[in-house]
Amino acid sequence: MPISNLTNGISSDRKIDQFEPPYGYLSSIDPFPCFEESVINYSTNQRNQKPSNLICKLVLVGDVAVGKSSLATRLCHKTFDRNYKATIGVDFEVERFSILGVPVSLQIWDTAGQERFKCIAAAYYRGAHVIIGVFDMNDIDTLKSAERWINEALQTTTADNPLIFLVGSKRDLITDNTSHAKIEQTARIVAKRVNAEFWSLSSLTGKHSNL
Numbered sequence: 224m225p226i227s228n229l230t231n232g233i234s235s236d237r238k239i240d241q242f243e244p245p246y247g248y249l250s251s252i253d254p255f256p257c258f259e260e261s262v263i264n265y266s267t268n269q270r271n272q273k274p275s276n277l278i279c280k281l282v283l284v285g286d287v288a289v290g291k292s293s294l295a296t297r298l299c300h301k302t303f304d305r306n307y308k309a310t311i312g313v314d315f316e317v318e319r320f321s322i323l324g325v326p327v328s329l330q331i332w333d334t335a336g337q338e339r340f341k342c343i344a345a346a347y348y349r350g351a352h353v354i355i356g357v358f359d360m361n362d363i364d365t366l367k368s369a370e371r372w373i374n375e376a377l378q379t380t381t382a383d384n385p386l387i388f389l390v391g392s393k394r395d396l397i398t399d400n401t402s403h404a405k406i407e408q409t410a411r412i413v414a415k416r417v418n419a420e421f422w423s424l425s426s427l428t429g430k431h432s433n434l
């Protein structure tokens with residue numbers, strides 16, 4: 224099937240059509256880069272060989288009711304539901320992207336936070352390229368657990384160098400700025416320890432920031 228058929232119907236906010244050219248002036252930390260022509264040609268040719276379809280597996284982990292399913296729903300459906308429905312075992316969504324014309328299917332495995340489903344959920348960590356540990360920014364205990372959840376997922380995934388994110392949820396509910404600053408500071412330390420990028424967000428408003 225031609226690649227264009229696989230990228231049809233992907234919404235424009237899921238399409239990335241341009242990156243900085245490789246080994247160019249703007250993508251180098253050296254102000255006067257001087258690359259061999261053979262290096263530039265090799266790297267450009269690598270980019271021109273497009274794979275037909277890429278699959279990226281993402282798992283969401285974290286305590287009960289920290290907002291994992293709400294995050295998946297916000298990402299895939301741009302909606303929010305105030306009613307809490309506990310995940311039973313694991314839920315699954317697929318979000319399609321087009322990156323430089325290559326179709327990418329992001330598989331989102333939303334695992335249950337309840338201890339009794341833990342062994343079911345853990346079976347889905349295998350092969351995860353992306354691990355997102357979620358905690359509730361209003362509950363410091365869930366931050367401690369998020370570190371544990373991430374480490375457990377890391378022990379099970381077989382993917383090389385998975386990308387790790389630590390996500391603080393329910394930012395809209397924060398009222399006390401002092402405790403907010405404290406939890407953010409602690410989250411940054413935890414993120415560093417587990418090699419994660421730290422984001423804070425609200426699935427209710429859709430606002431997010433990379434800290």
Ligand SMILES: Nc1nc2c(ncn2[C@@H]2O[C@H](COP(=O)(O)OP(=O)(O)OP(=O)(O)O)[C@@H](O)[C@H]2O)c(=O)[nH]1
Pocket residue numbers: 285286287288289290291292293294304305306307308309310311334335336337392393394395396424425426427428
């Ligand atoms: N105000 C607010 N409420 C949120 C936010 N995210 C989630 N919630 C609420 O928190 C509750 C739990 O959210 P879920 O997304 O179901 O939590 P979960 O982590 O998937 O829970 P489990 O499936 O039990 O593991 C629900 O009532 C959500 O509406 C947020 O950003 N802001």
